[in-house]
Amino acid sequence: xxxxxxxxxDFEKKxxxxxxxxxxxxxxxxxxxxxxxIEELKFELEAQTAEVYATLSPWQRVQVARHPDRPHTQDYIxxxxxxxxxxxxxxxxGDDQAIVGGPAKLGNHRVMVIGHQKGRDTQENVRRxxxxxxxxxxxxxxxxxxxAEKFKxxxxxFLDIPGASPVLEAEERGQAWAIAENLMEMAGLKTPFIxxxxxxxxxxxxxxLGMADRVxxxxxxxxxxASPEGAASIVWRDHKFAPRAxxxxxxxxxxxxxxxxxxxxxxxxxxxxxxxYLDAARLLKETLTEELDxxxxxxxxxxxxSRNAKFRSIGTPTSNPSGLAEDSVVS
Amino acid sequence: MQFFKGTKKPSHAISDLWITCTSCNRxxxxxxxxxxxxVCGKCGHHGRLTASERLELxxxxxxxxxxxxxxxxxxxxxxxxxxxxxxxDHLKRYKSSTGLxxxxxxxxxxxxxxxxxxxxxxFRFLGASMGAVMGEKVTLAVEKASLEGVPLIIVPCSGxxxxxxxxxxxxxxxxxxxxIRNFHDQGGLYIAILTDPTLAGVTASFAxxxxxxxxxxxxxxxxxxxxxxxQIVKQKxxxxxxxxxxxxxxxxxxxxxxxNVLRDTLINTLDLLAxxxxxxNSQAHTSLPETVQQ
Numbered sequence: 001x002x003x004x005x006x007x008x009x010d011f012e013k014k015x016x017x018x019x020x021x022x023x024x025x026x027x028x029x030x031x032x033x034x035x036x037x038i039e040e041l042k043f044e045l046e047a048q049t050a051e052v053y054a055t056l057s058p059w060q061r062v063q064v065a066r067h068p069d070r071p072h073t074q075d076y077i078x079x080x081x082x083x084x085x086x087x088x089x090x091x092x093x094g095d096d097q098a099i100v101g102g103p104a105k106l107g108n109h110r111v112m113v114i115g116h117q118k119g120r121d122t123q124e125n126v127r128r129x130x131x132x133x134x135x136x137x138x139x140x141x142x143x144x145x146x147x148a149e150k151f152k153x154x155x156x157x158f159l160d161i162p163g164a165s166p167v168l169e170a171e172e173r174g175q176a177w178a179i180a181e182n183l184m185e186m187a188g189l190k191t192p193f194i195x196x197x198x199x200x201x202x203x204x205x206x207x208x209l210g211m212a213d214r215v216x217x218x219x220x221x222x223x224x225x226a227s228p229e230g231a232a233s234i235v236w237r238d239h240k241f242a243p244r245a246x247x248x249x250x251x252x253x254x255x256x257x258x259x260x261x262x263x264x265x266x267x268x269x270x271x272x273x274x275x276x277y278l279d280a281a282r283l284l285k286e287t288l289t290e291e292l293d294x295x296x297x298x299x300x301x302x303x304x305x306s307r308n309a310k311f312r313s314i315g316t317p318t319s320n321p322s323g324l325a326e327d328s329v330v331s
Numbered sequence: 332m333q334f335f336k337g338t339k340k341p342s343h344a345i346s347d348l349w350i351t352c353t354s355c356n357r358x359x360x361x362x363x364x365x366x367x368x369x370v371c372g373k374c375g376h377h378g379r380l381t382a383s384e385r386l387e388l389x390x391x392x393x394x395x396x397x398x399x400x401x402x403x404x405x406x407x408x409x410x411x412x413x414x415x416x417x418x419x420d421h422l423k424r425y426k427s428s429t430g431l432x433x434x435x436x437x438x439x440x441x442x443x444x445x446x447x448x449x450x451x452x453x454f455r456f457l458g459a460s461m462g463a464v465m466g467e468k469v470t471l472a473v474e475k476a477s478l479e480g481v482p483l484i485i486v487p488c489s490g491x492x493x494x495x496x497x498x499x500x501x502x503x504x505x506x507x508x509x510x511i512r513n514f515h516d517q518g519g520l521y522i523a524i525l526t527d528p529t530l531a532g533v534t535a536s537f538a539x540x541x542x543x544x545x546x547x548x549x550x551x552x553x554x555x556x557x558x559x560x561x562q563i564v565k566q567k568x569x570x571x572x573x574x575x576x577x578x579x580x581x582x583x584x585x586x587x588x589x590x591n592v593l594r595d596t597l598i599n600t601l602d603l604l605a606x607x608x609x610x611x612n613s614q615a616h617t618s619l620p621e622t623v624q625q
Binding site for chain 1: 403404405406408409411412413414462463464466467470491492494495496497498499500501502503504505506508509510511512513515516531532534535536537538539540553554555559560563564568572573577581582583
């Protein structure tokens with residue numbers, strides 16, 4: 001569901017002005033002169049957009065990742081997959097609409113797709129709790145993961161969550177337990193598993209769907225241990241230091257690739273996914289298909305072993321005089 | 332217990348002889364408080380224990396505790412700095428105030444003669460936040476328990492992820508849980524004793540995945556911290572929200588156990604679930620089995 005009226009971020013304003021002048025010329029374009037003027041302006045817009053997006057600060061990247069017009073899980077399900085059937089409910093308490101999922105087809109592959117789901121307008125955001133999932137959502141996801149395993153469907157997840165729902169009701173129903181159980185499920189899940197951060201990868205609520213064989217990030221998504229605001233209020237004692245925290249947290253795809261936290265970056269069209277849904281979806285689908293083909297050629301035992309070996313190795317301190325880490329890795 | 336006598340003066344000490352309970356604000360004779368395992372004699376508030384105090388409380392003989400990777404220390408994967416204070420220097424401050432390299436202390440020892448793999452966590456070290464060292468030490472302890480076929484005991488305590496290590500911190504959730512899954516698949520017994528506070532990424536990973544979850548009275552246990560919940564819903568939470576008793580009530584933990592019977596309860600649980608150990612070093616704590624004999 002693409003938004004009717006686009007939102008403009010601060011650093012996008014001059015691009016919007018260009019877009020407006022293109023429209024103005026276009027609306028009464030009759031002569032050949034005007035047509036070439038339009039071409040010129042379009043070229044200019046493309047160049048300026050590329051320039052603006054090439055030099056985004058980490059904090060600006062957070063704004064893009066949270067852009068209200070950015071495609072969400074359901075948009076990519078509609079554009080990249082076919083025959084999707086949404087399945088509902090955790091079989092314990094309720095159906096959390098901040099997470100959607102069900103079987104679908106990606107090209108010729110039958111798959112299970114699950115993702116965090118933000119709303120597009122206020123009404124939908126209330127229904128979906130701004131994508132902040134509750135224990136019911138994580139438990140529904142776990143049920144679908146088991147279903148994927150049972151019917152040998154590769155699992156594809158999309159991460160886009162500001163953070164798990166921070167309310168007392170979620171605490172009462174075991175928010176932490178729901179997330180931990182998902183992690184334990186994914187650690188031994190016997191099916192190929194790809195995850196992609198498509199917007200905000202916020203903390204444990206994101207990881208709860210993301211312990212995959214292949215961890216991908218779209219070019220203008222972010223993935224972070226806490227929101228920049230949250231980290232700022234912990235480290236700087238004031239959430240207003242969020243831009244500085246965004247810088248310090250190393251939450252951009254290229255930083256996380258260097259740190260070995262993610263495996264691959266998926267390119268987005270010029271000006272990011274929210275300006276060009278179709279190309280963003282095409283690039284995503286191409287990458288997912290390629291990754292899936294390669295995972296399917298491997299045995300599930302091999303996948304689980306290397307999945308866990310990968311997470312085992314992240315951030316292992318090298319100052320390890322006992323040498324135990326090498327000896328006692330259980331294969 | 333000897334170790335309670337020589338501990339550093341807490342910041343709320345008003346003299347060498349008296350301290351104030353952080354919960355009921357009443358004056359307590361220091362010696363009495365220490366003899367009482369840092370539990371307030373007036374209101375029952377369970378004060379936080381340091382890593383070495385916790386070890387001494389739970390294991391038979393501190394001298395037989397074999398620590399895993401004692402010198403492991405945090406690296407600075409992000410090159411993190413706050414207002415000119417570099418993260419490595421920040422850590423040095425905590426090292427000098429606590430004598431620890433990090434909040435987690437892992438190793439093997441004996442509980443009532445039973446060999447166990449154990450992790451205790453000290454809140455004084457940067458709020459016991461989980462970075463790569465805690466993740467690694469917990470994982471090593473789980474792997475040790477798998478390898479040696481011994482029970483795993485973890486005494487979690489943490490404010491959450493360590494911001495200064497960014498996503499490396501978050502990934503410790505995945506790392507520790509993968510090891511615990513493997514341990515469970517092998518039929519290992521894991522008992523966790525949740526202490527004040529156990530929050531966020533630690534609760535949402537290794538802390539809550541035990542076969543039996545014990546908590547100390549009044550311990551704060553949960554995912555989102557109280558301050559953030561109150562900010563978001565713009566109202567004060569009830570005083571007992573997220574307490575051990577609250578979590579017991581909501582079915583999230585098995586037992587709330589007073590500190591003076593914690594070791595006995597642990598031993599009994601170990602005996603019942605893992606079976607008695609072959610050569611018993613001590614019979615002092617096992618009176619219960621007699622009640623089922625005819």
